[in-house]
Amino acid sequence: MKAAIAGASGYAGGELLRLLLSHPGIEIGALTAGSNAGSTLGAHQPHLAPLADRPLLATTPEHLRGHDLVFLALPHGQSAAVAEELGDDTLIVDCGADFRLADPAAWEHFYGGAHAGTWPYGLPELPGQREKLRAARRIAVPGCYPTSVTLAMFPAFAAGLVEPDVVVVAASGTSGAGRAPKPNLLGSEVMGSVGAYGVGGVHRHTPEMEQNLSPLAGEPVTVSFTPMLAPMSRGILATCTAPAKPGLTAKALREAYEIATKDEPFLRLLPEGQWPATSMTLGANTAALQVALDERAGRVVAVVAIDNLTKGTAGGAIQSANLALGLPEELGLPLNGVAP
Numbered sequence: 001m002k003a004a005i006a007g008a009s010g011y012a013g014g015e016l017l018r019l020l021l022s023h024p025g026i027e028i029g030a031l032t033a034g035s036n037a038g039s040t041l042g043a044h045q046p047h048l049a050p051l052a053d054r055p056l057l058a059t060t061p062e063h064l065r066g067h068d069l070v071f072l073a074l075p076h077g078q079s080a081a082v083a084e085e086l087g088d089d090t091l092i093v094d095c096g097a098d099f100r101l102a103d104p105a106a107w108e109h110f111y112g113g114a115h116a117g118t119w120p121y122g123l124p125e126l127p128g129q130r131e132k133l134r135a136a137r138r139i140a141v142p143g144c145y146p147t148s149v150t151l152a153m154f155p156a157f158a159a160g161l162v163e164p165d166v167v168v169v170a171a172s173g174t175s176g177a178g179r180a181p182k183p184n185l186l187g188s189e190v191m192g193s194v195g196a197y198g199v200g201g202v203h204r205h206t207p208e209m210e211q212n213l214s215p216l217a218g219e220p221v222t223v224s225f226t227p228m229l230a231p232m233s234r235g236i237l238a239t240c241t242a243p244a245k246p247g248l249t250a251k252a253l254r255e256a257y258e259i260a261t262k263d264e265p266f267l268r269l270l271p272e273g274q275w276p277a278t279s280m281t282l283g284a285n286t287a288a289l290q291v292a293l294d295e296r297a298g299r300v301v302a303v304v305a306i307d308n309l310t311k312g313t314a315g316g317a318i319q320s321a322n323l324a325l326g327l328p329e330e331l332g333l334p335l336n337g338v339a340p
């Protein structure tokens with residue numbers, strides 16, 4: 001199988017290439033970029049030595065055609081035009097947001113502009129989703145925060161243990177914001193400080209979290225989401241809480257998480273008493289989970305750590321692509337992180 005990567009000079013593109021270099025079933029084909037087309041990959045991804053001399057081509061249908069698989073790691077709004085030019089014989093895996101949401105009104109509210117459409121959602125752990133991905137020719141990779149929050153909360157909703165009222169506070173590393181310069185991401189302002197942003201129900205990942213959890217709850221789930229920027233390059237640590245249903249015990253909660261995670265290759269429910277940290281999942285396609293019942297407050301507290309670029313983007317994209325290509329789901333994906 002041959003894969004092209006559009007957006008190869010960016011953070012998500014770089015992580016796709018790092019993982020694909022160790023993937024035994026996928027060969028790396030054309031690499032494309034925007035303004036950096038014409039240069040070589042080594043100028044932008046110096047950690048990927050085997051590909052250093054590969055040219056970055058312009059992101060055109062001509063350069064992407066003729067591949068079994070195309071990963072799009074482009075800014076929001078760029079994917080539809082590219083996808084329209086590629087036939088169904090090419091599997092397209094879009095790391096951007098364009099095709100994640102089912103509700104056009106939610107798209108218009110949070111992103112603005114016309115809704116491009118809806119593709120099968122690339123989170124195999126979401127109950128019922130794995131089978132849909134096996135038949136997919138187009139895949140919308142989830143946002144990094146929605147990946148973390150959905151993985152933390154789906155066991156509680158699937159077992160009917162919590163009320164549909166979730167509060168999330170999540171810290172992300174700066175690579176989540178992409179490589180293009182941004183005024184609030186100057187190194188001297190990010191280093192040595194953790195700060196909230198996108199507060200008050202305005203972050204565009206909120207409707208995606210609600211979309212994932214509501215079908216499991218059987219009623220609309222409301223998520224109050226507060227993201228934070230942390231002085232690290234990679235990683236998300238999300239703390240998610242929801243009111244416990246009456247009578248819930250700590251034992252029943254633990255059992256629900258054990259059942260939901262035991263056959264999932266990339267979900268690691270930590271031993272009781274151990275809590276997730278981003279350092280546990282650095283460079284791994286793993287989500288580290290822990291859950292507790294706060295009996296005083298009557299709330300379930302679930303904490304999850306992922307690497308935003310691995311399970312949160314590129315690793316998740318390859319996991320879903322493996323399913324759609326009929327390959328083993330875990331092929332080429334690291335379970336182990338980098339530590340210390």
Ligand SMILES: NC(=O)C1=CN([C@@H]2O[C@H](COP(=O)(O)OP(=O)(O)OC[C@H]3O[C@@H](n4cnc5c(N)ncnc54)[C@H](OP(=O)(O)O)[C@@H]3O)[C@@H](O)[C@H]2O)C=CC1
Nearest residue numbers: 007009010011012033034035036073095096176178179180
């Ligand atoms: N970073 C993350 O943690 C996550 C990212 N994603 C998604 O992945 C996608 C890429 O994000 P990320 O890698 O962080 O972003 P970057 O800014 O790091 O990279 C963007 C890439 O797109 C290329 N590009 C920009 N504009 C154009 C254009 N007009 N035409 C063609 N290519 C263009 C850039 O090329 P050039 O170098 O030439 O400018 C670069 O290769 C986004 O949709 C993002 O939402 C999803 C989940 C998490």
Ligand SMILES: CC(=O)N[C@@H](CCC(=O)OP(=O)(O)O)C(=O)O
Nearest residue numbers: 096097143144172173174176177
């Ligand atoms: C730290 C940071 O800025 N994170 C990004 C989200 C990460 C991401 O890439 O999400 P999309 O795929 O939806 O763009 C943000 O909050 O906008």
